[in-house]
Amino acid sequence: MDRCGSSHPTRAWHRRAKSTALSTWAFLAGLIHAQLARTAVGDLVVDLHADPADLRNPLARALRDPSLSLAYWLPQFGSWADQDGKPVDLPTDRRRVTPIERNGAHAAVLIHHPALRDEPELLDSVVAAAAMTLETGRLQAELHATVAELRASRERVLDAGQKERQRLERDLHDGAQQRLVALSLSLGVLQTKLGADPDALVELTQARAQIAVSLAELRDVARGLHPAVLSAHGLDVALESLAAHAPLPVRLSVNVDRRVADAVEVAAYYVVCESLTNIGKHADARSATVNVAWANGEIVVEVVDDGRGGADSERGSGLRGLADRVEALGGRLCIWTSRDGTRVRAELPCA
């Protein structure tokens, strides 16, 4: 027997005829088969036993309402949510909503065609048959929602940290660094006007040298806080500089024809930066290849070396940190390592 129903009324239902009158008629016509409805409840029990995770489809079949949806009450979030834990707004038309309670409290609602109101027995028996499984579904929805919430909060923490580092870099640039350059310029001018006093000249030269050292140190601190070149000029320019600084020859290819979210650019940059640093420190490699490309809504970063392998994201805190950064953006970091070298691959969604 075809439980979905391939008879004429249900096909009309599927097409979602715009005329409510017509669809209501079609629905009632479907319910004429009372025997069919009773069997549907029996089938529902079988279906739920087979796959307790899929609740909506068996319920839709049993109630012969393809538009049916489920919403679970998540007390922790104070909201209704679908099977995946995503928030759901209940329809204002109360005839479309059948609440399901458990231990005297909200557990879930069925959102259905208003005509089902005329079939309270069918609704009751279907709801009773599904009650146990509904609680499992609700817990699942709650779990999904909790995971989503955790992911979002991890993203927010990372983002706030990044913004703060960016602000500090900017403050250093516009404050201390700028003033030191101006001071150093004044000393330079003074030096040209000083004439031939050798002692004074030595002292001035020393003072300028000290400022130069301070500026170099500040530059390192600032660069460590945030790679300004990245936010200003994008991945290709920033990675070209990284490759030029790398302790070994790097073949670099960047195919990213657009700017993407700051967090994604920063993550891609650090994947390359950290990988090249690791290669320089541990891999004993002769060369490395860096490929960065945008395709199908994600940026894929690959860093490959021909060294002796041994990279491990669980031991090195650097790689673990990278994995955290990538995963917080919903991406994946994979590392393959053998005696012929190491491949680090990060996939960063940037939709």
Place this chain on the structure above:
Amino acid sequence: MRVAIAEDSVLLREGLARLLADAGFDVVARCADTDELRQALGGDMPEVVIIDIRLPPTHTDEGLQAALEIRSAYPGTGVLVLSQYVEFGLAMKLLADSAEGVGYLLKDRVSDIPEFLGAVRRVAAGGSAIDPTIVSTLLSRRRSDDPLAPLTRREREVLELMAAGNSNQGIADHLVITVRAVEKYVSSIFDKLALPATGSESRRVLAVLLFLRT
């Protein structure tokens, strides 16, 4: 010699202007952002424009964009870009296919006045001034197959000064040797690295940087 300045830090802008005026330059514009610079550059172009790479409103790439615009619209005007950081990637973008009339220096360099003025004059005259840290970073990379291995210590020094945009005379002054000796070193370097002779002093800057990048 006419010069325009675009720098948002008042201290530095006025310091630079005074320094250049004292050295006999005619400072025709002192601008705090690229809008002011564009207005100032409407008529008679100066020989050289000095631009801070980070300028308002976003302090990201406004200075670089202005530098690139001037380079393409007014090839006769030299552009000297100043920055708190020098980035190899940006040097490559700025040079694109020619190092003629372009400079890219750390802001710190302004304090060595004779050297800095030399760089401004060189860029104004169509030469180049590339920050020595760019070249020294490229040279300091530890590599198993060092392509610079055949060079003598002296030749490396000459290479470094050459890549920074110095003329043969400039290199001779730095190393306290004769121009003739510099010429010999230069031709020996080009031979050993199998680089095609370029003739022009700014064209060899790009050739050496591209060679060092690989």
